[in-house]
Amino acid sequence: MVRFFITGGNPLRGTVRASGSKNATLPILAACLLQGAPNVIQQVPALKDVTTMCDVLEYLGARVNREGDSIRVDATHIQSLEVGEDLMRRMRASNLVLGPLLGRFRRVRISHPGGCNIGSRPMNLHLKGLKALGARIEEKFGYITVEAGKLEGAEIHLDVPSVGATENIMMAAVLARGTTIIRNAAKEPEIVDLQNFLNRMGARIKGAGTDVIRIEGVKHLNSVEHAVIPDRIEAGTYLVAAAITGGDVTVTNVIPEHLEPVLAKLKEMGFLVETGDEHVRVAAQDRRPRAVDIKTLPHPGFPTDMQPQMMALACLAEGTSVITETVFENRFKHVSELRRMGADIKVEGQIAIIKGVERLTGAPVMATDLRAGAALVLAALAAENGTVVEGVEHIDRGYEKMEQKYTALGARIMRIST
Ligand code: EPU
Numbered sequence: 194m195v196r197f198f199i200t201g202g203n204p205l206r207g208t209v210r211a212s213g214s215k216n217a218t219l220p221i222l223a224a225c226l227l228q229g230a231p232n233v234i235q236q237v238p239a240l241k242d243v244t245t246m247c248d249v250l251e252y253l254g255a256r257v258n259r260e261g262d263s264i265r266v267d268a269t270h271i272q273s274l275e276v277g278e279d280l281m282r283r284m285r286a287s288n289l290v291l292g293p294l295l296g297r298f299r300r301v302r303i304s305h306p307g308g309c310n311i312g313s314r315p316m317n318l319h320l321k322g323l324k325a326l327g328a329r330i331e332e333k334f335g336y337i338t339v340e341a342g343k344l345e346g347a348e349i350h351l352d353v354p355s356v357g358a359t360e361n362i363m364m365a366a367v368l369a370r371g372t373t374i375i376r377n378a379a380k381e382p383e384i385v386d387l388q389n390f391l392n393r394m395g396a397r398i399k400g401a402g403t404d405v406i407r408i409e410g411v412k413h414l415n416s417v418e419h420a421v422i423p424d425r426i427e428a429g430t431y432l433v434a435a436a437i438t439g440g441d442v443t444v445t446n447v448i449p450e451h452l453e454p455v456l457a458k459l460k461e462m463g464f465l466v467e468t469g470d471e472h473v474r475v476a477a478q479d480r481r482p483r484a485v486d487i488k489t490l491p492h493p494g495f496p497t498d499m500q501p502q503m504m505a506l507a508c509l510a511e512g513t514s515v516i517t518e519t520v521f522e523n524r525f526k527h528v529s530e531l532r533r534m535g536a537d538i539k540v541e542g543q544i545a546i547i548k549g550v551e552r553l554t555g556a557p558v559m560a561t562d563l564r565a566g567a568a569l570v571l572a573a574l575a576a577e578n579g580t581v582v583e584g585v586e587h588i589d590r591g592y593e594k595m596e597q598k599y600t601a602l603g604a605r606i607m608r609i610s611t
Pocket of ligand 1: 216217219286312313314315316317318319320353354355356357358379497498520521522563564591
C-alpha cells in the first residue's frame with residue numbers, strides 16, 4: 194500500500210520539466226513488434242504502465258533494454274502471439290499488440306480487456322477495423338483471437354474516434370496489401386507521434402491529426418530511433434497545481450498547442466497564461482478563480498484525462514461550474530472523495546455541478562484511477578491541514594516522480610509505503 198501525506202497551503206512556484214508522453218510511448222513500444230530489427234525509443238517516462246508494456250513485449254519474446262530514458266526493443270525473435278489475463282488486467286493498453294502482431298504474423302490472441310474503473314470500454318471498433326482488413330475474429334472463453342490469411346487495405350469508418358482503435362488499425366494496415374483509409378479517426382497528438390514513428394520505420398501514412406488517415410501498405414520496415422512527444426496531461430496537471438495553490442509555475446518540454454483546450458479554460462478562470470516555443474507558464478492573480486463550464490470531447494476538444502484535475506480547481510472557484518463528461522461513462526469517482534474534503538458537488542448522470550467553496554480541508558481519500566488520483570493530490574496541495582491520499586499505485590502508472598516534482602516546486606508531500 195502506497196500513500197501520500199500532503200500538507201497543503203503552499204503556493205507552488207518554479208519550473209518543472211514534463212516527461213515523455215505515456216500515451217504516446219505505449220503504442221510506439223507495441224509498434225516495435227511490427228518488425229524483426231531493433232528500435233530505440235527515447236524520452237520514455239519511468240512509469241508503471243511503461244514497465245508493463247515492456248513486460249508484455251518480453252513475454253512475447255522481444256528483448257527489451259532500458260538505459261536512462263531510452264528503451265531498445267529488439268523483436269526479432271517472437272515466441273508467443275498471446276497476451277494472457279494477468280498482463281491484460283495489469284494494463285488495458287496491452288491490447289495495443291493486436292494491430293502489430295496481426296500485421297506481422299497474421300495471428301494474435303489476447304485475454305479480453307473487459308471494463309475498468311472509468312467505463313465499460315468495449316473493443317468493438319478495434320475488431321471492426323481489423324475485420325475490414327480481412328481478419329477473422331473469435332471471442333470465446335474470455336479471449337479474443339484474430340487471424341488473417343492475408344490483410345488487404347480497406348475503408349473503415351469509426352463510429353466514435355477511438356484512440357486505441359485508430360492506433361491498432363494503423364499498425365495492422367502498415368503491412369497490409371493496398372491502401373487503408375480510416376475515417377472519423379482519433380486526432381490526438383499521440384496518433385501523430387505514432388504516424389511519425391511508423392513513417393520513420395518506412396511506413397507510408399498520411400493524415401494523422403485530421404479525421405482521415407490514409408495508410409499505403411509496405412513490405413518492409415527498418416529499425417529507427419525516435420523520441421516521444423512530451424506528456425500534455427502531465428504538463429496540464431502541473432499547470433493546474435500552480436492555479437489551485439495560487440502559485441506561479443512554468444512547465445518546460447511542452448508543445449503548447451497540445452495544451453490549448455486546457456489553457457483556454459485556465460484563462461477563462463482568470464489565470465495568467467504565457468506560452469513560449471517549448472514552455473507554458475500559469476500564474477494566479479490576486480483573486481479567486483471564476484467558475485467555468487467544461488465538456489470533455491475527443492481532441493481537439495477538452496481532454497477527459499484533465500477533467501478530474503479541473504474539477505478539483507473548480508471546487509475553489511467563485512460561482513457554479515458545470516462539467517460534462519462525454520468520453521467515459523464512469524469518470525466521476527473522484528467526486529465522493531472531493532466531497533470528503535469539503536467540496537460541494539452534485540452529479541446528475543454525466544453532468545457534475547460544482548458550487549465553489551472558499552476552502553477545502555484535508556481528509557483521508559482514496560485514488561480509484563490515475564487521473565482521479567492526480568485530482569486528489571491537487572486538492573490536497575490547496576487544502577488546509579493534512580491529507581492522506583491512498584491508492585498512489587494508480588498515480589505511479591502515469592506520473593513520473595510526482596512527489597519529487599511537487600517538492601521541487603515547494604510542496605510538502607511525502608510518500609509512505611507499507
Ligand atoms: N470505444 C468504443 N469502442 C471501442 C473503443 C472505444 O465504444 O472499440 C469508446 C470507449 O468506451 C470510450 C471512447 O470510445 O467511451 C473513447 O475511448 P478510446 O478508445 O479513445 O480510449 P482508449 O484508447 O482506450 C486512450 C488513453 C486514455 C484516454 C482516452 C481518451 C491510452 C493508453 N489511453 O484510451 O488515457 O482517456 O484515450 O482520450 O492512450 C489516461 O491516460 O488516464 C487514460 C485513461
